[in-house]
Amino acid sequence: MTTALALPSTEEEIWRYSRINELDMSKFASGKLTTTVEGGEGVHVSGAAATALVGACMQVQPDVFAQLNTDTPDVIALQIGKNKVHTQTVVITHSVDKSGVVAYPRLVIDAAENSEIVVVERFTSADNVHSLVVPVVEVHAAQSARVTYLAINELGKNAWQIGHQVAVGERDSNVRLFTVALGGDYARMRAEVRLVGQGASAQQTALYFADGTQMHDFRTLQSHEAPRTHSDLLFKGAVKDTSKSVYTGLIKITENGTKTEAFQTNRTLTLSRGAWAESVPNLEIETNDVKCSHASTVGPIDDDQRFYLESRGVPPEIAERLVVFGFFDEVIDRLPQSEFLAGIRDKVIAKLGGTK
Amino acid sequence: MSKLEIRDLQVTVGGTQILNGITLTINSGEVHAVMGPNGAGKSTLSAAIMGKPGYEVVGGSVKLDGQDVLAMPTWQRAVAGLHLVMQYPTEVPGVKLSEVLSEALVARHATLPNLNKTINEEAARISFDSELVNRAVNVDFSGGEKKRNETLQLAVLKPKIAILDELDSGLDIDALRDCAKRVEDATNETGMGALVITHYSRLFEELKPDFVHILAKGRIVKSGGPELADELERDGYAAYAVTAE
Numbered sequence: 001m002t003t004a005l006a007l008p009s010t011e012e013e014i015w016r017y018s019r020i021n022e023l024d025m026s027k028f029a030s031g032k033l034t035t036t037v038e039g040g041e042g043v044h045v046s047g048a049a050a051t052a053l054v055g056a057c058m059q060v061q062p063d064v065f066a067q068l069n070t071d072t073p074d075v076i077a078l079q080i081g082k083n084k085v086h087t088q089t090v091v092i093t094h095s096v097d098k099s100g101v102v103a104y105p106r107l108v109i110d111a112a113e114n115s116e117i118v119v120v121e122r123f124t125s126a127d128n129v130h131s132l133v134v135p136v137v138e139v140h141a142a143q144s145a146r147v148t149y150l151a152i153n154e155l156g157k158n159a160w161q162i163g164h165q166v167a168v169g170e171r172d173s174n175v176r177l178f179t180v181a182l183g184g185d186y187a188r189m190r191a192e193v194r195l196v197g198q199g200a201s202a203q204q205t206a207l208y209f210a211d212g213t214q215m216h217d218f219r220t221l222q223s224h225e226a227p228r229t230h231s232d233l234l235f236k237g238a239v240k241d242t243s244k245s246v247y248t249g250l251i252k253i254t255e256n257g258t259k260t261e262a263f264q265t266n267r268t269l270t271l272s273r274g275a276w277a278e279s280v281p282n283l284e285i286e287t288n289d290v291k292c293s294h295a296s297t298v299g300p301i302d303d304d305q306r307f308y309l310e311s312r313g314v315p316p317e318i319a320e321r322l323v324v325f326g327f328f329d330e331v332i333d334r335l336p337q338s339e340f341l342a343g344i345r346d347k348v349i350a351k352l353g354g355t356k
Numbered sequence: 357m358s359k360l361e362i363r364d365l366q367v368t369v370g371g372t373q374i375l376n377g378i379t380l381t382i383n384s385g386e387v388h389a390v391m392g393p394n395g396a397g398k399s400t401l402s403a404a405i406m407g408k409p410g411y412e413v414v415g416g417s418v419k420l421d422g423q424d425v426l427a428m429p430t431w432q433r434a435v436a437g438l439h440l441v442m443q444y445p446t447e448v449p450g451v452k453l454s455e456v457l458s459e460a461l462v463a464r465h466a467t468l469p470n471l472n473k474t475i476n477e478e479a480a481r482i483s484f485d486s487e488l489v490n491r492a493v494n495v496d497f498s499g500g501e502k503k504r505n506e507t508l509q510l511a512v513l514k515p516k517i518a519i520l521d522e523l524d525s526g527l528d529i530d531a532l533r534d535c536a537k538r539v540e541d542a543t544n545e546t547g548m549g550a551l552v553i554t555h556y557s558r559l560f561e562e563l564k565p566d567f568v569h570i571l572a573k574g575r576i577v578k579s580g581g582p583e584l585a586d587e588l589e590r591d592g593y594a595a596y597a598v599t600a601e
Contacts (some may be wrong), residue, residue: 018453303409308446308493311406312509313460322459325452326492 005064014063017278020184023160028132031101032074039088041116043078053108057138057168065162069136073106080115080145088200089118089338095188096125098160102132109138111145111173113154115135118148121337123183130188138166141173143197148176148336152344155183157212163189166271169199171226178335179347181208181237182347188217195222195229195257206235207331207344209244210275211351212323220249222264224257233264236331238324240351241277248280251294264294269301269327271320271352278350319350358384358421358437358516366415367397367404374400376574377416384547387540387563389585391554392571393593396552398483399443401571402521405551406440407433420517435464435517441506443525447494453505454489459513468512478511482534500531507535510547511542517549518542524559536562557585572596 005025008015037044045053054075061067080086094105111117121256123133133155141147147167155161167175181187193202210217216239222231231251239245247266268277279296301323309319325332328348335341362383367375374397382388392398405418407430416426422496427432434440442487448456454475462466468474479486484504494502503523510518522537524532540563552563560582567585569576570593572598577596 085453101391147569165436204548214363286592302446306410307430308442308448309451309456310430311442313431313432313463313513314456315431315463316429318459318463319431322451323448326448329450329492347413 008063008141009036009075014219016069018188019215022186025102025226028100028102030072031103033094033100033103033105033133034097035074035076035091036103036294037076038091039116040090041079041088043207045077045079045087045091048287050075050108051310052111053077053079054106056108056110057137057140059165059275062164066136066164069104069106069134069164073104075108075137077104077108078117078119079110079112079119082112083114084112084165085116086118089120092119092294093246094123095120096123096129096131096133096155097172099128100132102134105133107137108134108148109140109147111139111141111147113142114144115142116146118336120150120152120340122152122340124154125156126151126158127158129156132160132162135161135163135269139165139177141169141175141200143165143171143173145170146172147174148178150178150180150336150337150338151189152340153179153181153183153187154347155187157185159184161189162186165189165191167193167202168193169193169197169200169202172199173197174201176203176205176281176336179206179208180344181206181256182208182344184214186215186217188219190219192221193223193231194225195231199228200225200226203334204233204235205232205331205334207328207335208235208237208245209240209280209351210245210350211238211240213242215244215246218248219279220247222249222251222262224260224262226254226256228259229257230260231262235266236268236328237277238269238271238323238327239277244275245277247278247296248282249294250282250284251292251328253287253290254283254294258289259289261291263292266296267327268298269324271301271324283339318352321349324348324352358440358549360517360551361419362405363417364416365401365404365418365530366414367400367565368412369400369410373414373575375404377428377575380569380576381481382549382551384516384549385543386567387550387552387565389533389542389560389565389568390550390571391585392587393555395573397574398571399521400552402519403439405519406430416485429464433480434460434515439510439513439515439518440578441510441520441523443522445494445502445506449492449495451511452490453511454576457509460513464588467510474512475508481511482507482538485523490584498535500528503527503531503535511538514542514546515548517551519544519551519553522554522555524554524556532559537592542561546549559591560585572594
């Protein structure tokens with residue numbers, strides 16, 4: 001029934017600048033990803049127990065894609081018991097194996113009181129695969145729980161992603177959501193954190209790099225619904241060739257969010273004349289006594305930085321690589337240690353060096 | 357022996373002519389001080405020699421041991437043996453000094469078997485906190501740390517000719533002494549030639565000039581020995597600013 005769907009359009013603010021108008025859902029039939037889960041022993045639940053966890057963080061469907069995912073999800077559920085620390089990193093790897101598929105992976109992370117877990121979710125496909133992935137991630141962190149989630153988009157050149165992450169943090173919990181976005185033709189992620197318990201905190205961090213004709217599209221929400229909550233968002237990316245990136249983010253502090261601290265920074269390097277990036281930060285604050293800041297920049301590599309390195313005898317292409325990695329350094333520093341970091345570095349180097 | 361020959365160098369910035377024909381020859385081991393009032397073109401001279409974007413050479417030549425410096429991109433000028441110590445060293449977030457030096461040496465096809473050891477020894481020599489070597493270059497450095505960092509790079513990269521643009525600005529007396537002494541030592545130990553751009557003669561307590569040139573309105577209006585610096589200290593630039601009209 002996918003052909004009968006009413007898709008959103010770029011007329012809607014949340015889809016502004018997106019490539020949603022290019023999407024033809026009739027090209028895709030519902031299908032499955034090839035998925036592996038490693039390190040999930042003791043927390044990976046299935047069957048009715050898994051299904052029961054779906055939707056806990058998403059009572060209202062934010063858009064038609066989240067709705068489609070909720071209607072027919074391929075569920076992976078991780079449930080961590082009270083006071084448990086899951087020492088192994090759970091690694092979920094999805095592969096899109098053929099063209100013409102739309103897939104609805106759903107990851108639910110349910111962390112009970114004072115528990116701890118680290119999850120890495122990777123999305124991969126070959127360059128010749130024309131498919132659409134619509135992933136939804138729900139994270140529930142109960143009181144004092146600590147959840148780290150890292151999404152790595154290593155999709156091929158012709159894959160699309162329209163994704164959604166939502167995290168709910170209870171009292172004194174800490175949620176860290178990381179995204180590394182390298183692949184895909186059009187890759188969108190809407191990432192929302194709701195801090196509903198006093199003292200809850202969240203970090204949202206992204207590294208993105210688009211080249212060729214790619215587009216990365218991020219929409220973020222930091223919603224502070226309880227006192228003394230803390231959020232810190234840092235999204236940094238680069239666009240090269242004729243690629244594009246969009247970032248729009250909202251810090252929302254309700255009247256309950258007194259003594260909240262919320263920070264939001266988005267910076268994008270434009271590495272080619274034909275590349276384009278948009279950055280739109282927003283604040284919506286309904287109470288006093290809060291500390292908030294947002295910053296956003298879009299621009300090329302600083303000429304003075306380039307000249308400084310070149311005047312030491314560093315060739316231009318190496319100087320550019322140093323400056324770009326220097327730019328990403330604070331993001332890479334925040335990323336959880338993982339065996340995939342080296343691969344990410346290599347991919348960024350390849351994107352920097354390649355010309356299209 | 358190396359030789360940097362600047363002949364009738366004319367430079368415009370944003371369409372305005374700043375240098376009106378500078379001629380200077382710097383040989384290995386020599387220290388040439390270029391002194392002048394604000395706006396004389398001192399920093400333009402250093403930027404033009406190193407090829408900074410925005411500084412357009414409209415006449416004259418710069419040669420290092422016969423090689424046409426102006427035909428080279430900036431990084432090749434450095435590899436050929438020129439080094440610029442900047443007045444305001446640029447902050448480069450996320451890029452460590454050790455990475456910069458390592459890449460700079462690779463470009464010179466020079467490998468230091470133990471770069472870190474060399475860096476630590478050179479850092480100790482100028483009282484530079486070697487912890488800073490592993491921090492982002494110049495980011496949150498004090499004025500003194502920035503100039504010590506610049507001097508450290510010069511010591512490790514061992515250029516033939518160094519151009520020091522106001523080494524003495526923005527740093528305290530101790531840092532100035534350490535940096536100036538290290539440059540002086542380089543002229544003696546490795547025969548480095550130095551073009552030292554400055555307002556003030558206090559730099560010369562440690563770094564002894566062999567020649568002093570007065571730059572005013574884009575021209576060298578007088579050249580002489582160290583005694584010229586003493587004269588400037590006493591009488592100021594007023595006489596020369598007028599002469600240059």
